[in-house]
Amino acid sequence: MKQLTKAEEEIMQILWEIGEGTVKDVLEGFVEKQPAYTTVATVLKVLKKKEIVDNKAIGNTYIYSPKISKEEYSSYQMKHLLNNYFGGSFKRLATFFAKDNDMDIEELEFMLKESESKTNPKK
Known part of the structure; x- marks a missing residue:
């Protein structure tokens, strides 16, 4: 793409x-x-x-x-952003957004747990 x-x-x-x-x-x-x-x-x-x-x-x-769905393009964009600006690290991306959007610890922990459940479904 x-x-x-x-x-x-x-x-x-x-x-x-x-x-x-x-x-x-x-x-x-x-x-x-x-x-x-x-x-x-x-x-x-x-x-x-x-x-x-x-x-x-x-x-x-x-x-x-x-020919492509909005979801397919969104996924491509997020992967591109993650790889090109955060070295492929979701934790670095989450930390950036947490600081930039003044997220509290609960919101950040939720994001990290969600990312873990997506990458390690057995947890």
Whole structure:
């Protein structure tokens, strides 16, 4: 899987929400300022090339749909973050978030227990 740019991720968030749609449908999904039609069309073509979306032609219109789920991409992103910024250590990641979000010890212990149960299901 390839890393998405901010623009690609914004469009994917909309596609995950609507399931499938035309360029116009994606444009309608923007809450803030809408980008140009041609910009969205170009980004969707790039996402197709990256094999993140698929499309089907209906007449002279394309309907785009995600090839990967939001959960799959989220998992990829978290693994990327964990490996590239925290040396693959969930404990270092948890410590960072605990400090950054002023978590109390109970919340931190819960996170660590959850991570242990996921990696060692027999515990």
